[in-house]
Amino acid sequence: xxxxxxxxxxxxxxxxxxxxxxxxxxxxxxxxxxxxxxxxxxxxxxxxxxxxxxxxxxxxxxxxxxxxxxxxxxxxxxxxxxxxxxxxxxxxxxxxxxxxxxxxxxxxxxxxxxxxxxxx
Amino acid sequence: xxxxxxxxxxxxxxxxxxxxxxxxxxxxxxxxxxxxxxxxxxxxxxxxxxxxxxxxxxxxxxxxxxxxxxxxxxxxxxxxxxxxxxxxxxxxxxxxxxxxxxxxxxxxxxxxxxxxxxxxxxxxxxxxxxxxxxxxxxxxxxxxxxxxxxxxxxxxxxxxxxxxxxxxxxxxxxxxxxxxxxxxxxxxxxxxxxxxxxxxxxxxxxxxxxxxxxxxxxxxxxxxxxxxxxxxxxxxxxxxxxxxxxxxxxxxxxxxxxxxxxxxxxxxxxxxx
Numbered sequence: 001x002x003x004x005x006x007x008x009x010x011x012x013x014x015x016x017x018x019x020x021x022x023x024x025x026x027x028x029x030x031x032x033x034x035x036x037x038x039x040x041x042x043x044x045x046x047x048x049x050x051x052x053x054x055x056x057x058x059x060x061x062x063x064x065x066x067x068x069x070x071x072x073x074x075x076x077x078x079x080x081x082x083x084x085x086x087x088x089x090x091x092x093x094x095x096x097x098x099x100x101x102x103x104x105x106x107x108x109x110x111x112x113x114x115x116x117x118x119x120x
Numbered sequence: 121x122x123x124x125x126x127x128x129x130x131x132x133x134x135x136x137x138x139x140x141x142x143x144x145x146x147x148x149x150x151x152x153x154x155x156x157x158x159x160x161x162x163x164x165x166x167x168x169x170x171x172x173x174x175x176x177x178x179x180x181x182x183x184x185x186x187x188x189x190x191x192x193x194x195x196x197x198x199x200x201x202x203x204x205x206x207x208x209x210x211x212x213x214x215x216x217x218x219x220x221x222x223x224x225x226x227x228x229x230x231x232x233x234x235x236x237x238x239x240x241x242x243x244x245x246x247x248x249x250x251x252x253x254x255x256x257x258x259x260x261x262x263x264x265x266x267x268x269x270x271x272x273x274x275x276x277x278x279x280x281x282x283x284x285x286x287x288x289x290x291x292x293x294x295x296x297x298x299x300x301x302x303x304x305x306x307x308x309x310x311x312x313x314x315x316x317x318x319x320x321x322x323x324x325x326x327x328x329x330x331x332x333x334x335x336x337x338x339x340x341x342x343x344x345x346x347x348x349x350x351x352x353x354x355x356x357x358x359x360x361x362x363x364x365x366x367x368x369x370x371x372x373x374x375x376x377x378x379x380x381x382x383x384x385x386x387x388x389x390x391x392x393x
Contacts, residue, residue: 023210023214025214050203050207052170052207052210052211053170055174058218058222061218061221061222063218065214067210103210103213104213104217104251104254104255104258105206105209105210105213105247105251107205107206107209107247108206109202109203109205109206110202
């Protein structure tokens with residue numbers, strides 16, 4: 001591992017590859033993956049999905065978020081249309097406006113082994 | 121004043137174990153040992169694996185010097201648990217962004233650690249130079265007004281923390297932006313960074329009784345000159361702005377040239393309607 005430390009000729013991906021990985025930010029901290037998925041039905045075909053629970057100790061700045069890698073870029077515009085600034089209500093009735101953005105990091109696991117290994 | 125008694129957070133034994141090996145035991149010589157232990161975790165257990173990813177993301181719980189070991193560990197772990205890499209990087213990116221949105225001084229140490237961590241993740245090839253530059257540019261643009269008349273909420277005039285974050289990130293991995301396209305990217309970024317620095321420096325907030333902190337100037341100059349010893353530093357905001365202007369013109373010329381060559385070459389390129 002040690003010799004991995006730089007001297008790198010990486011940058012494998014071409015910068016012209018279209019962006020397809022989206023992050024949905026500022027979701028209610030109490031939201032669960034199941035209810036989120038229920039809420040955004042029907043979800044177009046995706047290559048990768050995972051949900052991150054909020055970090056509770058950030059108090060009023062604690063948000064859940066979800067990462068979705070779409071197969072077709074066209075689906076993204078529709079998804080953004082539907083859910084950018086979309087109100088999500090938490091269990092206490094407070095409203096959270098979701099933010100849909102391209103994920104700053106576009107990488108996903110090459111083998112999406114969520115199916116194979118139950119990894120999320 | 122009476123202090124509230126310190127209540128130790130009760131955690132399940134496995135959580136305590138992960139925290140112990142990552143936040144106490146992990147040092148350079150035993151990275152391999154910790155890696156072996158991390159591999160043995162029950163990764164199929166959803167609850168546990170997401171806790172492990174969270175711990176691997178929160179580099180601010182590690183000693184600053186050992187942040188590189190955490191990046192090394194993640195890079196090693198990815199061979200066996202691939203999605204850990206993606207999720208850690210996503211988490212770090214989110215934390216850097218959220219830090220800019222919240223912008224509270226109490227998070228400063230955390231933000232420094234996370235930016236450092238991103239740099240180390242680059243050094244261990246978990247992210248590409250493009251990802252690092254995205255963060256670098258966001259640090260000098262997100263919520264920034266670039267006008268002294270319209271002070272920004274997210275980056276008020278007296279707020280110089282973003283300069284520090286950029287310097288830390290550049291110190292961590294900037295040395296590797298030395299060839300090819302990443303070298304070019306850094307050269308361009310340094311123009312914009314200088315422009316941002318001089319924008320902050322020339323803010324009317326800084327008056328003779330309350331001058332721009334000297335330490336900040338030193339850090340800025342040291343970082344740039346360490347990366348590019350022959351770099352001609354701009355001496356004021358006007359020069360820096362002119363530098364940007366020149367660059368834009370240069371780009372405009374190239375684009376125009378390419379556009380003309382497309383126009384002149386018949387067929388092939390059909391204009392999309």
